[in-house]
Amino acid sequence: GDSVTQMEGPVTLSEEAFLTINCTYTATGYPSLFWYVQYPGEGLQLLLKATKADDKGSNKGFEATYRKETTSFHLEKGSVQVSDSAVYFCALSTSSNTGKLIFGQGTTLQVKP
Amino acid sequence: EAGVTQFPSHSVIEKGQTVTLRCDPISGHDNLYWYRRVMGKEIKFLLHFVKESKQDESGMPNNRFLAERTGGTYSTLKVQPAELEDSGVYFCASSQVSGPYEQYFGPGTRLTVT
Numbered sequence: 001g002d003s004v005t006q007m008e009g010p011v012t013l014s015e016e017a018f019l020t021i022n023c024t025y026t027a028t029g030y031p032s033l034f035w036y037v038q039y040p041g042e043g044l045q046l047l048l049k050a051t052k053a054d055d056k057g058s059n060k061g062f063e064a065t066y067r068k069e070t071t072s073f074h075l076e077k078g079s080v081q082v083s084d085s086a087v088y089f090c091a092l093s094t095s096s097n098t099g100k101l102i103f104g105q106g107t108t109l110q111v112k113p
Numbered sequence: 114e115a116g117v118t119q120f121p122s123h124s125v126i127e128k129g130q131t132v133t134l135r136c137d138p139i140s141g142h143d144n145l146y147w148y149r150r151v152m153g154k155e156i157k158f159l160l161h162f163v164k165e166s167k168q169d170e171s172g173m174p175n176n177r178f179l180a181e182r183t184g185g186t187y188s189t190l191k192v193q194p195a196e197l198e199d200s201g202v203y204f205c206a207s208s209q210v211s212g213p214y215e216q217y218f219g220p221g222t223r224l225t226v227t
Contacts, residue, residue, distance in 0.1 A: 043117065043217075091156075099144060099214050100158050101158065101216065105154055105155040
C-alpha cells in the first residue's frame with residue numbers, strides 16, 4: 001500500500017544552520033505531496049505542497065521538490081530559526097478531492113540559539 | 114474565521130470506560146476527517162465524512178469506534194469500551210468539497226487510557 005518514510009528524529013540544530021529532513025514515498029499513480037508542521041500546542045498546518053513531478057513547493061523559507069525518479073520530497077531550509085522548532089510531517093494524497101492523507105512518522109526539530 | 118476546534122483537549126479515562134471526542138469543522142467545510150497519532154508513530158487516517166455521509170471508514174480500527182456527523186456539521190468519535198492501545202492524539206481536519214482541498218487541522222485531543 002501507499003506509505004511515507006521520514007528520517008528519524010529528533011534533529012537538533014543551531015540557529016542559522018542548514019536543514020534537511022528526508023522524505024521518501026511509495027504510491028500507486030501520481031500522488032500530491034505535502035509537508036505539514038505542528039508547533040507546540042497547536043494543530044497541524046500545511047507548510048507547502050507539490051502536485052506533480054518536478055514541482056517545487058515553498059513557504060516561509062522552506063522548500064521541497066517533488067522528485068518522481070527518486071520518489072522523494074525532502075524538506076530544506078537554508079537558515080533555521082529558533083521559531084522553526086516543531087514537528088514536521090511529510091504526507092501524500094492520491095486523491096485531490098477526497099483528500100485522505102497518508103503521513104510519515106514525523107520529525108522533531110529543535111533549534112538552539 | 115474560526116478554525117477547526119476539538120473538545121476536550123485532553124482526556125484521561127480508565128480501560129473499559131467510554132469517551133466521546135468532538136470536532137467542529139470550519140463553517141462551510143463539507144469534508145471532515147478523523148486521524149490518530151499513537152505516541153511517536155505516524156498519523157493514521159481513520160475516516161472521512163462528506164456532509165453527514167461516511168465516505169471512507171477504512172481506517173477505523175475496530176467496532177469499538179463509532180463516528181457520527183449528524184446534520185453534517187460537528188462530528189463525534191466515541192470509543193466504547195476504551196482499551197490501552199487507544200491512547201494517542203486524535204486529530205480532526207476539514208476541507209471544502211468544491212476546492213481548494215487543503216485540509217485544516219484542529220489542535221487534537223490527547224486521549225490517555227490507563
